[in-house]
């Protein structure tokens with residue numbers, strides 16, 4: 001469906017995307033990366049709101065940078081900084097957004113209902129919690145009925161309950177579409193993504209099934225009780241816990257396993273932090 005070829009983007013001197021290439025069909029893909037990694041830039045370019053400095057996007061083999069019409073019509077995009085006008089009701093706002101796209105507003109009512117907002121759809125958005133606003137955003141996106149859905153940090157600021165709810169709605173409603181969502185929260189990926197793209201400083205550093213990252217990893221995770229930090233030795237420290245007795249328990253990734261450390265099962269979080277560790281001394 002989508003072929004992204006050597007997409008690069010520069011803001012003045014700053015390289016935000018560096019030769020990103022991947023192919024995507026139906027399914028839920030998580031785009032994981034640190035703050036400033038380039039996630040929003042990539043999603044904005046795919047949403048045809050911004051042109052890349054270099055590269056091409058093929059939608060059903062059609063070059064879409066110069067001629068974005070088909071890709072734009074096929075895409076619904078929820079920006080990271082979506083505006084929710086406080087005085088408008090969810091229903092009025094969703095109708096407005098759908099009419100702007102030339103869609104029927106009726107689907108908006110149906111999705112508000114399905115996402116558990118039917119009884120509050122008449123209330124102003126200013127009275128909504130963050131979780132309700134994100135669900136309203138998702139209702140709009142699903143009502144667009146497009147084959148491609150782009151969500152920029154849709155679970156940002158949600159409490160664990162709303163987060164789980166968001167995952168469930170998204171997974172249930174989108175099995176026949178391509179969903180690309182960005183996050184820097186690893187558990188979002190574990191919950192719903194079939195594939196993970198990790199970008200770091202504009203580069204695609206991993207593309208594959210989340211499990212591949214933990215099962216084929218050459219570098220082990222370990223735990224150590226240490227009063228002296230072991231930073232600066234080529235290790236990635238993924239967790240530090242101060243025990244009541246005053247000692248420090250550290251979790252890390254890397255070889256050789258430090259003396260006195262116990263090997264532990266690695267996690268997606270460990271391997272993600274290892275891949276995007278910019279302070280690592282190799």
Ligand SMILES: Nc1ncnc2c1ncn2[C@@H]1O[C@H](COP(=O)(O)OP(=O)(O)OP(=O)(O)O)[C@@H](O)[C@H]1O
Nearest residue numbers: 011014016033034035036037038039040041042184
């Ligand atoms: N309009 C802009 N002008 C200049 N630099 C920009 C602009 N937008 C983004 N950048 C820079 O490009 C890089 C990538 O930014 P981007 O917003 O795409 O990252 P991100 O992965 O979405 O980050 P976050 O997790 O904080 O949302 C960053 O270094 C950012 O400072």
Ligand SMILES: [Mg+2]
Nearest residue numbers: 039040041080
């Ligand atoms: Mg962003």
